[in-house]
Amino acid sequence: xxxxxxxxxxLGDWTRRQIFEALRRGPRSVGDLAGDLPVSRPAVSQxxxxxxxxxxxxxxxxxxxxxxxxDPDGLAGxxxxxxxxxxxxxxxxxxEARKERQ
Amino acid sequence: xxxxxxxxxRKTVLVDFTPEEAFDLFTARxxxxxxxxxxxxxxxxxKNVVLERRVGGRLYEVTEQGExxxxxxxxxxxxxxxxxxxxxxxxxxxEVEVTFAPEGPGSRVVLEHRGFGDADPRERYSxxxxxxxGAFVDTTSKNA
Numbered sequence: 001x002x003x004x005x006x007x008x009x010x011l012g013d014w015t016r017r018q019i020f021e022a023l024r025r026g027p028r029s030v031g032d033l034a035g036d037l038p039v040s041r042p043a044v045s046q047x048x049x050x051x052x053x054x055x056x057x058x059x060x061x062x063x064x065x066x067x068x069x070x071d072p073d074g075l076a077g078x079x080x081x082x083x084x085x086x087x088x089x090x091x092x093x094x095x096e097a098r099k100e101r102q
Numbered sequence: 103x104x105x106x107x108x109x110x111x112r113k114t115v116l117v118d119f120t121p122e123e124a125f126d127l128f129t130a131r132x133x134x135x136x137x138x139x140x141x142x143x144x145x146x147x148x149k150n151v152v153l154e155r156r157v158g159g160r161l162y163e164v165t166e167q168g169e170x171x172x173x174x175x176x177x178x179x180x181x182x183x184x185x186x187x188x189x190x191x192x193x194x195x196x197e198v199e200v201t202f203a204p205e206g207p208g209s210r211v212v213l214e215h216r217g218f219g220d221a222d223p224r225e226r227y228s229x230x231x232x233x234x235x236g237a238f239v240d241t242t243s244k245n246a
Contacts, residue, residue, distance in 0.1 A: 079218045082196075083111050086213055089141055090115045093211070096135035097117040097127060 010054035015039055016047045020070070023057060027069035110216035117209055121202040124209045125181035128200060129153050138163065143170050161186060173198070188215065 010016060019033055030048065034041040048068055051057040056074035059066050117124050127135065130153070138148040144165040153161045159175040176197070177185035186198040196217040203210050 075218055079109070079111065082215055082218075085141060086111060086113045086215060088137055090113050090211070090213060092135045092137045093128060094115045094117055097119050097124065100127075101118045 010050050010056055013047070013050075015043070016051060019044065019047050020051060020056060023068055023070045027067050029062075029065045029067055031065070033068075109218070110214050111218075113213045115211050115213075116205060117211060118207065119209055121181040121204055121209045124202050124211055125184070128202075128211070129155055129180075129184060132161075155180075 015037065018037060022028060022033055022036060030041060030044050033048075034044045037044065039047075048057060048059070052059065052068075054074065055077065056071055057068050058071045059068045061067075119127065132153050133151040136142075136151045138151060139145055142148045142151070142163045144163055144167075147165045147167075148163045149166070150164040151162075152164065153159065154175065155178065157175055157178045159178070160171055161173040161175070162169045162171045171189055173186040173188045175184070176187050177183060177199075181202055183202070184200045186200075188196045188198045196215060199214045199216070201212045203212075
């Protein structure tokens, strides 16, 4: 499960998942997100950095603020990973059934 | 957001097994076919893959370091349906449903992996149960 390791690790943390879920409902600023979560603003910034490095969120400048939103390509990557994951797993399942029938 | 985000992955495979045999191979004997080398945290170090056969049971890999969860059983309906809360990495709670139906001399096995980009299903469930239990409480208090 290494192909999308960075993405998977990024969402393995509870706080980061809360941040990510909040962004799924719409773009938000760091201060805005920190107001809704039991963590400090610097901590939120750090989590956003991890999510950004994993390709899950993107940011843009809006005056003095930075607005974060979900990067649709990030989740598409997870989905694509599991698409081939199941192809391979089910091929092995079917092969084992064939082997036992012979 | 593009529709591919929420679209479920759906795979079908036909096997020369009855649904009972196919269900048993998929669950009780998962370690005999699961490709641990590529489909696990531990890779070649994985000694076993275990699916506990009951609602609430765990699906996990075993290495010398210990156990690592992959998911848990949300629905256990042998030999027709298995529903898993899929916790691997992205964990934000996708679901894997596997159904087994007779087809010709064998079975059709359909796997659906869904919930990509959805809110955590555990939150969805808890919301759902609040509503259900709320209705139950309403009914019982009216009758009291």
